[in-house]
Amino acid sequence: MMEEIKNTISDAQKAAQKKYDQKTKTVSIKYTPADMEDYERLKKYIDKTGKSINGFIKELVNDFFDSGKGEIYENVIEKRLHSTQSYYNYVNISMDKIQPLSDYFGELIIRMMLREYDRILEDSMVNQRAECEIKLGNWLDDVLKSIEKGDFEGKAKPERYRFLKDSLHMFLGII
Numbered sequence: 485m486m487e488e489i490k491n492t493i494s495d496a497q498k499a500a501q502k503k504y505d506q507k508t509k510t511v512s513i514k515y516t517p518a519d520m521e522d523y524e525r526l527k528k529y530i531d532k533t534g535k536s537i538n539g540f541i542k543e544l545v546n547d548f549f550d551s552g553k554g555e556i557y558e559n560v561i562e563k564r565l566h567s568t569q570s571y572y573n574y575v576n577i578s579m580d581k582i583q584p585l586s587d588y589f590g591e592l593i594i595r596m597m598l599r600e601y602d603r604i605l606e607d608s609m610v611n612q613r614a615e616c617e618i619k620l621g622n623w624l625d626d627v628l629k630s631i632e633k634g635d636f637e638g639k640a641k642p643e644r645y646r647f648l649k650d651s652l653h654m655f656l657g658i659i
Contacts, residue, residue, distance in 0.1 A: 513541070573605055574598075616656060623655040 515523040530537055586594045627648065630636065636644055 511541075573602055619655050619657075620652075623652055626655075627651070 526537070526540075529535075530540060533540075535543075582594060636647075639647070
């Protein structure tokens with residue numbers, strides 16, 4: 485008789501659960517027979533890590549939106565400005581600067597100008613990289629000459645590292 489009392493849920497508890505359920509939203513995943521391999525990988529990961537499936541899915545969803553992949557942009561230009569592939573090209577440019585030009589010249593022309601900017605920036609970076617690589621090649625030659633002259637003999641690794649780092653900075657013009 486005592487167990488019967490423990491197993492029954494009171495009307496107040498049922499009402500409280502119903503009220504709580506109305507405040508929540510549920511999203512579910514269904515694995516079909518063709519997806520069983522994916523399900524097994526998920527189950528194995530959950531079992532190994534001790535995470536709950538619900539917590540794991542929430543983490544994945546939050547990571548997705550935090551990465552910016554879940555953003556929905558109003559136009560192609562805004563999407564380009566926030567693209568992870570070109571983000572660093574436009575890190576200091578906002579739609580507030582672009583939109584008036586787009587309104588005046590049209591979106592197509594502004595997109596073409598942004599593509600031209602990308603090309604110019606890429607060419608500039610390639611040229612700078614080539615210049616740096618020439619400097620790096622010259623630095624490597626100098627280091628080899630220093631080794632041949634015995635400049636590193638008797639010096640500890642930290643001292644060798646500092647010398648190499650300082651000389652590399654000097655060659656690249658970084659002080």
